Amino acid sequence: MDAPDFREIDKKWQDIWHRERTWQVSNNLTESGGAAYVLEMLPYTSGEPHIGHLKNYAVGDAVAHFMRRNGRRVLHPMGYDAFGLPAENHAIRTGKHPKESTDESIASFARQFREWGISIDWSRELATHQPSYYRWTQWIFLRLFEKGLAYRKNAAVKWCPKDATVLANEQVVGGRCERCGTEVEARQLEQWFFRITDYADRLLAGLHEIEWPEHVKTMQRNWIGRSEGAEVIFSCVETGEQYHVFTTRPDTLFGATFFVLAPEHPDVLRLAAGTPQEESVREYVNQALRSTNDTRGAADKPKTGVFLGRHVINPANNEHIPVYAADYVLMEYGTGAVMAVPAHDERDYAFARAFGLPITQVITPDDPDGPAAGQLPYTGAGTLRSSGEFDGLTSAAAGAAITSWLAAEGAGCQTVSYKLRDWLVSRQRYWGCPIPIVHCQSCGLVPVPDEQLPVRLPDIEDYAPKGRSPLASADDWVNVTCPACGGHARRETDTMDTFVDSSWYFLRYCDPTNTEQAWDFNALAEWMPVDQYIGGIEHAILHLLYARFLTKVLYDLGKVPVAEPFAKLFTQGMITKDGAKMSKSRGNVVSPVRIVKHYGADTARCYVLFMGPPDTGADWSDEGIEGVYRFLRRLLRLGRELAETTQAPAAGDTHQIDTGLNRKVAETIVRVTESMTQKFAFNISIAAVMELSNSVSRAQRDGASPAALRHAVATGASLLFPFAPHISSEVYELLTGRRVWEDSWPLADMTLLASETKLIVCQVNGKVRDRVEVPAGADDAVVESAARASQAVLHALSDSTLLKTVVVRDKLINFVVR
C-alpha cells in the first residue's frame, strides 16, 4: 500500500521550502538571535544513500529545527566527500570515469536529501572534487608546507597490492587493507607526511575543552597514546654501536636480562652478519616481514624470536645481555627496541620462559600478602631490590633517581613517547586532490604559487592504479616550468588522502563562494565552532583527529578563530537488519528510496529515531515502521477532522475534560523539550506525542470542546515538527492557518502542571497512618506541613520526641520518633 497522500503532502512542503529558500541563512552579524551551527558529517559519495544516512541526517535535522524554533539562527549546510578510493574503485568496476560516477552519486544524495525534507541551506552546497573547493585544499597544504608541517621522507609504508597504493597505518586492520581486505605489504617509498605528532599534546589537552562522548575522547587518547618514561642507551659489546630504548619503567633497569629489536629494525641483519646465527636470523626476519599482523604484540600470543649472536651492556650493572629479534616488538613504537625485564613485564616473561633466559626480580610488591606476592611477572609498583644503591626506594622515586643517574652518566634521559605517527597524506592514485608542488632539478621542492591554484586534476583516459600515480603518465600535465627558476620541472604526481579534503569542509561552509580566499575570518567568527556535530562512531578517531589537527594548525596561523572545531559531538548508533550489518553481499539492505516511496518521508524519519535512543544501535523491523505509519496517519486524520468541526457546541460540561487534556498538553511539551535537550532521546519525544494523540482520541470520545482538541493536536504537530516536518506542517496549517516553523517552540502552561497532585503516604515509625494530597514535586517542608495537618498523624505523634523526618519526593513521609 503506497502512501499517495503523504507523498503529496511531502511534495507540497518541499516545494515551499525550496521556492522560498526557507533554510538559507546569510552571514550577517547584525541579525538578532544567536548563531548556531549544526552539522552532520558529509556523506562519502560513492554509490547510493543507505538507511544509516537517513538516520544521521534525521538526527541532525531534528537538532537544527529545535534550535531554530528556540530562536537561534541556524547554519545547517550540506556537501559531498567526493574524491577517494571507493569512488575510484567503483568507477573502475563500472567502467565510468570517476567524475561521472561521483556526480551521479552526488545527484542521488541531493535528490534524496530533498525528498527526506532535510532543512539544508542549499546555497552553501559544496563537493570536495570541485576545483573551486580543492583550490583551497591545496592552499592549506601549502601553508603546512611553509611551516614545515608538510614534509617528504622515505618511509617504510603499508602497501595494498590490490589497490596499488599506500595506506595510512589507520587504514590497515588486522594486517589487511581496510577497503578491500587484501593482505598488506611493506615497501620503501618517498611519501608526503603531515607532522601531526607536533600537535600530540595539544590534541590531548583540547579534549578537555569539548563536550564529546567520553568513549570517543578515550579512543582519541588511546590513539595518541602518550606515555611518560625514559630513554636508555645500550651499547653493543661486539660492535660498539649504541641502541636507544623507550621504557615506561626505568625503575626496573637492573632487571633487564635481555634486549629485543623489532624484526624490521634496520640493524638486525647487519648485527647478525658473520655470526653463526646469521642464516636463522635472515629466515626469521623474512618470515616476519611477510606476515604483517597487528595482533603480534598481544600479550597472550606465543612468543617467537631469534638470537642475533650479539650482546649489549646494561648501563645499570654493566652486565652483558643477549640481543634478540622478536616480532612482539613493533618497529612503529618507541625506538623499535626494548630492554626486556621478564620479572615485571608479561611479554618479556613469556619470551624468557620460551627461550630459557634469566629472570631477575627487582621490585618487591608493597603488599606482601597481595595476590602478586612471590608470583612473577609482577607488573605493579613496589620497592626496589637487587638494584644496587637504589635498593629500598619506591618505584616512583627509583624511576626518577635512575633516570637522573642515567642522564648524569650520558646513558639516558627522561622522555615522552607517543603511539601517534605522522599522517601519511600522499596516495598514488588518480581520483584525489593534486599536491601543489613541483620538483625542480635545481631548486628541489617548489610550491606552486597561490595565484596559480588550483592545480587542476587533468582529465586522463587511463586512471587505473599501476603502482605509481596514473598522473605520472599525463605528460602535458606533468612537465612544467619551475615557478622559482623557470627551468624544467615536473609536477608532483601523488594526490592527497581524502581525509585531507574532509578535514576542513566545515570551514568552507561558512563562506562557500569566496573566490578571493578560503574564507573570510569574520564568517568563521560568526559560525565556528560547530555547536553540534553528528556522525558515525567509525569516525571517532581518524576524521575527528585530522579535523582537529588542521583546525589547530590554521588557528596558529591566525586564519581560524577557534582551536577546536566541534564543541559538541553526537555519535548515532547503527541500524541492523536481523541483527546483522546491512550490506549488499548479505542482501539485507533496507533502501531508503523504497521506504520513503512506500510510507512517505516522515514515517521513515520518525521510525529511525523511534527505534531506540539514537546513540545506540537498533534492529530494523517492518512492524515497527507500520506502527509509526499508523500513528502519523491518525494524526493527519485528527487534524483534518478538527479543521472541519468549527466551534461545534460542546456536549454537556466539558470543563473537566478540557482541563485534563490541557494538562496533558503541558506535560507533553515538558517531556518532549526535556528529552530533546538532555540526551537526544528523540524516541522519548516521539513517544510523548504518540501518547498525547491517544489522550486526544479519548478526550474526543468523552466530549471535550473543539477548542481544547484543536489546541492539543496543533501543539502535538508543533512538537513533532523536528521529526516529521511535512505532516506536522500540514496539520498545523489546517488547525491554525500558520506555518509551524515560523512559530516558536511551544511553552508549557506551568500553572496547569503545578496543579497536578500526588498522594503521599504518611508513616510514623514506618507504620502507615494516613494519606495526604500535595502538589507534584512539592518540597519536603510542604509535604511535612500537609502531613501534620492530618488528625491521624498528629495523634500518632503525640507524647513522643521527633528524631527526624524522611521524605521520598512525591511518595512518602516517615516521622521517626522516640
Ligand code: ANZ
Ligand atoms: C622495560 C619495561 C619493564 C617495560 C617493565 C614495561 C614493564 P606503553 O605503556 O604502551 O608506552 N615497549 C617499548 N617500545 C616497544 C616496542 N616498539 N614494541 C613493543 N613494546 C615496546 O609501553 C611502554 C613499554 O612497552 C616500554 O616499557 C617497553 O617495555 C615496551 F617492567 O620497558 B618497558
Ligand code: ZN
Ligand atoms: Zn627551479
